[in-house]
Amino acid sequence: MDKVLMEQISVVLFWFALVLYVGATVLYAYQFLLRKPVAAWWARFFTGAGFLAQTISIGANSVAQGGTPLTGPNQLMLAAWALVLLYFVIEHLIKLKVYGAFLIPIAVVLMIASRFLGPAGVQPPAPNPLLDSWRVGVHVALIIFANAGFAFGAISSALYLYQGTRLKKHKTNLITRRLPSLATLQTIARRAIGLSFPVYTIGLVLGIIRALETDISGWWADPRIMLSGLVWLVFGFYLLAVYRRGVSGKTASWIAIGGLFLVIVLAVLARTVPVGFHVFGLPPRE
Template sequence: MIEMTLGRLNEFTIILYALCVLLYFIDFLHNNRKANRAAFWLLSIVWVSQTIFLFYEMFVLDRFPVLSIGDGLYFYTWILVTLSLVLNRFLRVDFIVFFTNVLGFIMLSIHTFAPSRHYTPEISGQLISELLLIHITIAILSYGAFSLSFVFSLLYLIQYNLLKKKKWGKRLLRIGDLAKLDHMAYILTVIGVPMLLLGLILGIIWAYLTEPNFHWYDPKVLGSFGILFAYGWYFYSRIVKGMQGKSIAFLNIICFLTVLVNFFLLGNLSRFHLFS
């Protein structure tokens, strides 16, 4: 019973940590104070959850959690979370805080779902199955965000074309304002990218734990990194180079094509992926 409770606590912490990384990504791009504050409080909850586990190790099980690789990873993650809270509270170094928490998320995920002496083989197997479920859920949610972003960019181009040709009418009014369409396409991309990154991290951990034929050059894995690269170029073009309007809408549509290629084509070429 205690083993299952600890497993559920760590899974809940993983979900909170994923939301925290998402908010820190938004703050990293736009210096958003509201997102930063929300991420700070979520990270504080993660820290409390981890601290409870550490106290359980030290005072109930009477051992300091550094005597195995798994425990060492957990203590290392706790250190990273603690430093992130300190940096976020007293210094404004968003770049370091975001990537530190991505690293912390990786380490905490490995500790939570890797076979451990804390869990029986049955519970370990259940946790690995739930890892796969979380991975698939996050990945599909990210694809959903990219799909809606694609729709908004497509509507932007349609509206742009109607305005350019001066085709006034109900259709023009129903599609919406160009600025709003552009903004929604961008916001959904901002949500989709970190979700895909976290889903990819969890998927790689699951593959390492369960699939002896897993390789980094698997088409599905390379395709997922290709999506991240494409949308990374989208952010660079929009934020750094200042690309706007019709050009950035076209670029977003091209980025979505990489999502379709990865999902429908590369998934069928993968040797281990669930969708193959």
């Protein structure tokens, strides 16, 4: 099929998905505040339709590019896609719709950021041939899904802190009434991070294996790799602190939020710092 046409389809569906996600955000917020079952249904429908549009957009882009680009704005878009997918799975498992009001807006922000933080009008450099390995594809996919899980856990932790603070101060309001109990928020945070951590670990290990295979000197000194290691350490410490040390829910929540902060720093670094900071993003040297 015509490459230009596929690119156009991808762009149109991207904006279509974005509009649907924005609609879903408004509906989830409406459902969260006023508990209208109809709004919940439509929010879910909008999210589902947006997800479908986004999936086709990613597919069309991959056809146009001759593969799914794993660098540049596409990574944020894939992160948004993974987050929505994860949300659907978790909503199906735990039957809690309140998370939609907090996670879908993040997907919207990621999608907008993928457009505006990327190098507008500048063609990304040709990918390094070293990236041409199945391990790199799986590495990026796993890291993206794990990051979505970490985001889920951190959002749950932030809600835990809010709910806990309000309960401690003996002040309830509409938001506290709508939010799940502390125990539920804590359990979801722990499970989301607990499940994401091994995924992240495998993703990192695959990246390291590829790095060792290619034998690039000083690969470990890449700031993104070092920061990824720090993210791994923080979430590893979270699990250790929660399941071994038995730290308080408040402390654990702050650790999770700190971990997400590092993930965001990593994402911003990848967008704003020159490509050379991640050696594998470099085009081959002349």
